[in-house]
Every structure is written in structure tokens, then in C-alpha cells.
Amino acid sequence: MIIDCHGHYTTAPKELGDYRDQQKAELKRNPQHQSQKGRLAISDDQLRESVEGAQLKLQRERGTDVTIFSPRASWMGHHLGNASTSRNWTEHCNDLIYRLTKLYPKNFVGVAQLPQSPGVAIEQSVRELTRCVNELGFVGCNLNPDVSGGAQFMPSMGDEYWFPLYEKMVELDVPALIHSATTVNPWDYYQNYFITTETSCILQMVEKRVFKTFPNLKIIVAHGGGSIPYQIGRWRSNFGRMMGLDFDEELRKFYFDTGLYNVESLELLFKLCGTDRVMFGTENHAMRADKALWDIAVWAQTELALLNYLSGASADEIGEVLRSDVMPNLEMDEFSKRFNAYLQEYGHAIYDLD
Numbered sequence: 001m002i003i004d005c006h007g008h009y010t011t012a013p014k015e016l017g018d019y020r021d022q023q024k025a026e027l028k029r030n031p032q033h034q035s036q037k038g039r040l041a042i043s044d045d046q047l048r049e050s051v052e053g054a055q056l057k058l059q060r061e062r063g064t065d066v067t068i069f070s071p072r073a074s075w076m077g078h079h080l081g082n083a084s085t086s087r088n089w090t091e092h093c094n095d096l097i098y099r100l101t102k103l104y105p106k107n108f109v110g111v112a113q114l115p116q117s118p119g120v121a122i123e124q125s126v127r128e129l130t131r132c133v134n135e136l137g138f139v140g141c142n143l144n145p146d147v148s149g150g151a152q153f154m155p156s157m158g159d160e161y162w163f164p165l166y167e168k169m170v171e172l173d174v175p176a177l178i179h180s181a182t183t184v185n186p187w188d189y190y191q192n193y194f195i196t197t198e199t200s201c202i203l204q205m206v207e208k209r210v211f212k213t214f215p216n217l218k219i220i221v222a223h224g225g226g227s228i229p230y231q232i233g234r235w236r237s238n239f240g241r242m243m244g245l246d247f248d249e250e251l252r253k254f255y256f257d258t259g260l261y262n263v264e265s266l267e268l269l270f271k272l273c274g275t276d277r278v279m280f281g282t283e284n285h286a287m288r289a290d291k292a293l294w295d296i297a298v299w300a301q302t303e304l305a306l307l308n309y310l311s312g313a314s315a316d317e318i319g320e321v322l323r324s325d326v327m328p329n330l331e332m333d334e335f336s337k338r339f340n341a342y343l344q345e346y347g348h349a350i351y352d353l354d
Contacts, residue, residue: 004059006177006222006257006281007067007108009097011054013046016096020075023089027081035081037088040096047100053343059107062282069097070111070142076181078116078147083124090115090128098136110138111177116147118154122161126168133172140220141169143176145197145204150185157201158208166214175218175255198226206239206250220279224260225251229272248272257281296338306331 019040026033055067071093078086090113097110112132114125125141132138143165146154155161169176178201183193198221211217221228228235228251239245256278260266269278300306309332310318322340327333 001066002064003280004064004067004282005220005279006259006283007055007069008072008283009051009055009069009093009100010072011050012072012096013042013050015040015042015046016092019092020077020089023081023085027085032082033085035084035088037091040092042096044099044103047096047103051100051104056104056107064282066106067108068111068139068281069100069108070177071097071113073142073179074182076113076116076142076144078144078181079118079149079151079184081117083115083117083120086117086120087115087124087128094128094132094136094138098132098138101137110136112136112138112141114141114143116144118148118152122165126164129165129168129174130172133174138174140174141176142179144180145178145201146180148184149181150183150188150193156208157204158210163213166210166217169218170214170216173216175220177220177222177257179222194223195226198222199228199231200226202226202228202251202254203235205254206245206247207243211250211253218255220255220257222257222259222281222283224258224265224269225254225256225273229256229269230265232272252277255279257283259283292342296335296342299338300335303331303335305329306335310335 019038023035026035055069059065059067071090075093077089080086093113094110097108097112101108101110110132112129115128116122116125129141132141145157148154165176178198180194180197183189185193188196201219202221202225205211205219232247232251236247239247239250252273254273254277256269256273257280258266258269258278259281260269300310306329309328313321321327321332322336327336
């Protein structure tokens with residue numbers, strides 16, 4: 001059996017995005033707004049449609065059997081709102097994952113998003129992890145080391161702030177995948193921010209000797225461990241000289257996924273960390289889909305007539321045109337062909353084009 005340990009639900013029905021937009025609008029009117037969970041009117045047929053042409057299609061094409069499936073990472077948005085905002089959003093996201101695992105029990109196994117929020121005790125996340133594991137059958141969680149998105153100081157991953165979560169993870173015998181959401185710092189780029197937070201997480205946990213306190217803690221670091229394996233000489237020197245630690249030995253207390261998309265990088269990861277510490281994970285459906293949509297957008301900007309039309313028309317009008325057989329110009333006809341080819345390949349996904 002081939003298990004993909006790193007998959008995100010990037011093709012959720014539009015209603016999920018609408019719910020988030022409503023939360024954002026409420027917070028814009030009142031930054032202290034206390035969110036009400038409400039309900040999402042999403043049918044099982046909508047859920048099936050959202051994955052049949054996307055994740056399930058790719059499973060069949062690649063020959064993988066099971067995807068360890070979690071909510072979309074860049075949409076976790078822990079920096080937005082307050083504890084109630086994050087709690088209700090997270091529960092809806094996790095509940096959709098649960099429903100998919102029930103619809104496709106042979107294809108998907110759930111992993112929880114956590115309702116993290118700046119300045120909020122980690123106990124809220126402990127409760128949601130417990131619910132997801134004990135009631136929904138999930139096998140782990142995604143853990144964001146910087147819920148402020150780079151806007152505030154955050155406790156180190158070796159700080160006691162995190163200990164209640166570590167304790168619950170050990171008790172439940174489930175791992176955490178270290179995976180940030182996004183950055184609000186214009187100096188950084190959100191894909192790079194993943195690497196930054198993953199790198200810092202390893203260094204912080206080694207420095208504070210977290211595995212000495214929690215020897216049975218299981219931490220998976222996404223995207224091949226950030227930059228750590230590729231800056232190994234620096235960290236061997238730093239931790240060896242200053243702390244008397246064998247950094248290679250400390251590194252092999254973590255697990256890593258294969259989300260690197262580069263043979264040379266993978267070979268180095270295997271050599272330094274050992275194949276027994278590396279888990280197969282692709283993640284790249286979302287990356288491929290984002291890139292394909294971005295390519296269409298870049299092309300559209302080179303076609304002046306098309307650009308003027310798209311800029312002036314409403315979303316509803318464009319949708320009606322795309323569903324019809326009559327195009328207002330040749331460029332729109334070409335756009336329709338490219339966009340429909342995209343939908344055939346990647347499904348009816350919602351993207352924020354970060």
C-alpha cells in the first residue's frame with residue numbers, strides 16, 4: 001500500500017469560502033466580533049464532485065492508495081480574528097474532512113486543523129485535537145508554529161506554552177505535521193515562509209531539548225525539513241560547539257516528508273536523516289493547480305481586448321459567457337478553451353492566488 005502523508009483539501013465547494021468571507025466581513029465591521037458557528041449547506045454530492053476530478057483522479061494516475069488528508073494549509077488563517085473566529089472556522093474545515101473520510105474510507109484518512117489564535121492558550125487546540133481523534137477518527141494534526149503570520153512574537157516551540165498539546169499528542173499517540181499557514185509580512189513570500197517556520201521549529205525544539213521531556217513525541221516536518229538538511233554544516237558546528245549536542249542524532253528524532261520536488265534534495269535528505277525517518281508525501285496537486293491557473297492569468301494580461309473585458313465585466317457575467325457558446329471576442333474564446341481545460345485537469349477548485 002502506498003500512503004501519501006501530505007494532502008490538503010484545496011478544492012472545497014464555494015460555500016466554505018463564502019463562510020470565511022462572511023467572517024472577514026464581520027471582523028471588518030467589528031474586530032472584536034464573536035463568531036457564531038452556524039452551518040454549511042454543502043451536500044455529499046458537492047463533496048464528491050470536489051474530489052472526483054482532483055485528488056481522487058490524481059490518486060488513480062499516480063498509483064497511490066491512501067491520502068492523509070487535512071484542510072487547506074494556506075486557508076488556516078490563524079492570524080485572523082479571535083479565538084471564536086478560529087474555533088468555528090476550524091471545526092467546519094475539520095468536519096468537511098471527516099465527511100470525505102466517510103464518503104471515501106479507502107482513499108482518505110483525516111488530519112486535523114487546530115483552532116490556534118494569537119494570544120490564546122493552546123488548550124483550545126487540545127480540545128479540538130481530542131475531538132478529531134476520539135470522535136472523527138483522525139490520525140494527527142497540522143501544527144502552525146507562528147499563528148500571527150509573522151506579525152508578532154511567538155513562543156518558541158520549546159516553550160512550555162506548547163506542552164499541554166505535546167502531552168495530549170503523546171497520550172493519543174498521534175503526530176503533528178509542522179506546517180505554517182501564510183505570512184502577513186510583505187518582506188516575505190508565503191511559500192518561503194513555510195520553509196522559514198519549519199527550519200526554526202527544528203532548531204527551537206533541539207535547543208530546548210523537547211524530546212528529552214517528551215521522548216515519545218512524534219513530529220513530522222513538512223517540505224523536507226525546511227532548510228535544515230541543506231545547512232547541516234552550520235548546525236553541526238553551532239549545536240556541537242555551543243551545546244555539546246550531536247546535531248545529526250537530534251535531527252533523526254524528527255520525521256520528514258518528501259515534498260521537495262527535486263531528486264538531488266531528496267537524496268541528501270535520505271542520506272542525512274535516513275529513509276526510516278522520511279515519509280512519502282506529495283502535496284503538489286495544489287501547487288500544480290495554482291501554477292496552471294497563474295499561467296492562464298499571465299497569458300490573459302498580454303491580451304489587451306481580453307484584459308479590458310475581464311476587468312470591466314462582473315463575475316456573474318463572465319460565468320454566463322463561459323457557460324454559453326457565444327464569445328464576445330476571439331481572445332475570450334481562447335480564454336474559455338484554456339479555462340475549461342484547466343477545470344478538466346484540476347477540478348472546480350477555489351484559489352486565493354496568494
